[in-house]
Amino acid sequence: MRLFRFLIAVLLLPGLLAAPLLAEENDSIYPDVPKALGNPHPEGNEFWRKNHMDLLLHDRDQTVRLGDREIFASLKGCMVCHAVNGADDRPVGVENPQNFCAVCHKYVSVQVDCFVCHKSTPDEDAIELLERVRPMGDTAEAAGLIDEYLEQLRYSSGRAPPGPAEATQ
Amino acid sequence: MKRPMPTPKQAAGGLHRRDFLRAGAAVATVTLAPGVTLTAFGGRAEAQASAASRWGLLVDANKCDPDCTACVSACSEENGWQDTGNPATDAQWIRKVDLKELATGRELSLPVMCQHCESPPCVDVCPTGASFKRVDGIVLVDKHICIGCRYCMMACPFKARSFVHEPVPDEARRSWSPRGKGTVESCTLCVHRVDAGRIPACVEACDVTGNRAILFGDLLDPDSEIARAIAAYPSEALRDDLGLNPGVRYANL
Numbered sequence: 001m002r003l004f005r006f007l008i009a010v011l012l013l014p015g016l017l018a019a020p021l022l023a024e025e026n027d028s029i030y031p032d033v034p035k036a037l038g039n040p041h042p043e044g045n046e047f048w049r050k051n052h053m054d055l056l057l058h059d060r061d062q063t064v065r066l067g068d069r070e071i072f073a074s075l076k077g078c079m080v081c082h083a084v085n086g087a088d089d090r091p092v093g094v095e096n097p098q099n100f101c102a103v104c105h106k107y108v109s110v111q112v113d114c115f116v117c118h119k120s121t122p123d124e125d126a127i128e129l130l131e132r133v134r135p136m137g138d139t140a141e142a143a144g145l146i147d148e149y150l151e152q153l154r155y156s157s158g159r160a161p162p163g164p165a166e167a168t169q
Numbered sequence: 170m171k172r173p174m175p176t177p178k179q180a181a182g183g184l185h186r187r188d189f190l191r192a193g194a195a196v197a198t199v200t201l202a203p204g205v206t207l208t209a210f211g212g213r214a215e216a217q218a219s220a221a222s223r224w225g226l227l228v229d230a231n232k233c234d235p236d237c238t239a240c241v242s243a244c245s246e247e248n249g250w251q252d253t254g255n256p257a258t259d260a261q262w263i264r265k266v267d268l269k270e271l272a273t274g275r276e277l278s279l280p281v282m283c284q285h286c287e288s289p290p291c292v293d294v295c296p297t298g299a300s301f302k303r304v305d306g307i308v309l310v311d312k313h314i315c316i317g318c319r320y321c322m323m324a325c326p327f328k329a330r331s332f333v334h335e336p337v338p339d340e341a342r343r344s345w346s347p348r349g350k351g352t353v354e355s356c357t358l359c360v361h362r363v364d365a366g367r368i369p370a371c372v373e374a375c376d377v378t379g380n381r382a383i384l385f386g387d388l389l390d391p392d393s394e395i396a397r398a399i400a401a402y403p404s405e406a407l408r409d410d411l412g413l414n415p416g417v418r419y420a421n422l
Contacts, residue, residue: 064311067218067303067364076344093339117312117349119342 031107034100037133038081038146075114077150079122083130094120223306224358225388225416227395227404228279232382235278238265243374249343261331262356263371283308283329283356284407284415291321306416307358315352322353326408330355
């Protein structure tokens with residue numbers, strides 16, 4: 001009986017401790033999408049939420065098949081602004097539920113196959129840049145440094161997406 | 170100006186913004202129907218693989234040091250693969266092969282990697298089209314559609330391909346050279362470097378050792394060092410009898 005009570009306590013304790021935290025952070029049923037660094041996408045978040053898979057799919061073939069490296073959507077580019085740091089102040093991989101991709105994908109139970117092969121954390125030079133940029137906060141200077149880095153990768157948030165740029169009536 | 174809402178799904182159609190750009194037009198307007206126009210504004214012309222080049226290697230067996238494995242370690246570091254000590258399942262991007270001619274006792278050592286054939290058997294047998302040759306002659310695996318059947322590994326006369334048996338940990342991955350469990354992989358001729366105008370990691374490492382046994386360049390450019398070298402001195406392809414015309418050639422075999 002004593003053992004049973006102990007087990008119940010062990011099972012309930014983390015839940016009881018976490019409950020106020022959860023209540024504070026998640027007051028909606030939707031996932032808490034981590035805020036990104038740098039300039040926001042000119043197309044808006046809604047566009048990216050809806051279309052990121054198509055953009056990545058299109059551009060992966062451009063790169064692998066045609067060798068086109070000046071593409072609009074690249075996982076490597078995503079990882080820079082959307083890196084989320086873990087307890088050790090290093091960006092967390094997709095296996096961590098705090099990871100930018102994992103937050104929504106876990107919520108909707110959609111498996112991300114990208115990261116069987118692709119790296120789900122930024123490169124070392126991007127991590128160094130983020131360490132310099134983070135203390136600057138949400139400033140134009142910080143966004144400028146990130147843009148400069150992305151430009152150097154030849155991906156830019158300002159570049160026009162694939163497809164007819166304008167269809168006007 | 171507010172950016173118009175782009176429609177990526179339309180990219181699959183006949184009209185493509187990039188096509189406008191590559192045609193050299195800074196601004197192109199196409200009338201689809203009365204009152205409906207498509208306008209594309211030019212950006213930078215994008216770099217991509219070109220059929221005007223064929224990338225290749227020339228390995229000089231006389232210059233290759235039997236005790237040196239700089240090219241192999243450079244490839245492993247660049248592309249994030251490691252030997253586990255199990256040759257049956259280890260990655261086979263590049264390996265050193267030691268040969269001895271029994272009649273004369275001459276010993277030589279040379280690196281063997283994907284030979285980037287003009288008529289690659291691995292491409293012929295691939296059931297999904299994952300194994301393909303780029304227009305510039307680089308033979309690659311599109312891991313997005315590779316199902317890991319390993320037909321290409323059986324078809325390759327050079328045993329230049331291998332299957333990834335174990336999950337690749339995130340920290341071992343390279344953003345420029347993705348590799349993952351369940352797909353076949355091989356030498357990519359460091360395509361990420363070539364596209365950026367650099368030379369493959371093995372060639373760079375060989376140059377650093379001072380042996381300079383591997384030459385990289387464009388076989389179709391008559392002024393390139395490699396084209397001049399193969400025109401001036403004898404060189405041969407491995408398994409020349411198969412008529413695959415590899416992009417990798419060997420001198421002083």
